[in-house]
Amino acid sequence: MTLTPIMDPEALNRFLETDFPQIHTDGKVFEVTEVGPGTVVMRLAPNERHLRPGGTISGPTMFALADVAAYCAVLAHIGPVALAVTTNLNINFLRRPEPGPLTCACRILKLGKRLAVVEAAIHGADPDDLVAHATATYSIPPR
Template identity: 55%
Template sequence: MDAVREAVMSVAELETFLAREFPQAFGPGKPHHVVGVGHNTASVRLDADDSHLRPGGTISGPAMMALADVAVYVALLGQIGPVGLAVTTNLSINFLRKPAPGPLLAEARLIKLGKRLAVGDVGLTGQGSEELVAHCVATYSIPDRR
């Protein structure tokens, strides 16, 4: 049986790396925040504001897709370290219900972590609710680190 592998990056290290590499989404005054990281898991929050809403007063699909994508990326970095060039190769999302405006939480878990590919799934919930507003599966390509 394999030993449980703890995260190799802390929340603070992830936040610093993401603010440097993706300043449009992370850092002071930005909408995305790493809430937690563990063995093959990550929690990321989007503090959705008016720029994330669509007509009808709900968080837009592109904002939810970006949050889900970021959450899988954070779970992956938590296991392999700061690899800026790990990239999404596939992302599929099911929108289940309209989220109310406000914070949205993504809970990601890696369901496969290989040498070249990682697959994760993500559940998105609105603040104060356990009901999923969306479910996503994403695949990441991991660059050769030689």
């Protein structure tokens, strides 16, 4: 399955800023950095709000990163459809990430007319050190 993106990182970041400005309430922490055939990479620059006791990034923050990044992967390939919604997201936390930037690499597993399934891999500074893995399903509204 070869998918051709129709939105680039700039278009996706602009869409998030205009249609979902609430994700930047604490400053611009989410940024799409790459878009490719069937893929999107998003960076999270966490601030104090995203940390939890014990000196690590919180689970809800990593969940949000996986969800927003996977959503962007879908939009990159179907266009700016604000009403595409998450119907399921399953995440496995594999190891404790150090405080600092996280990267979420997403790959579309299925892109149908009504549903999309995306895999999300979250890592810290070392791209080989996976800290969380998620799969997400999105409902795509009829055109």
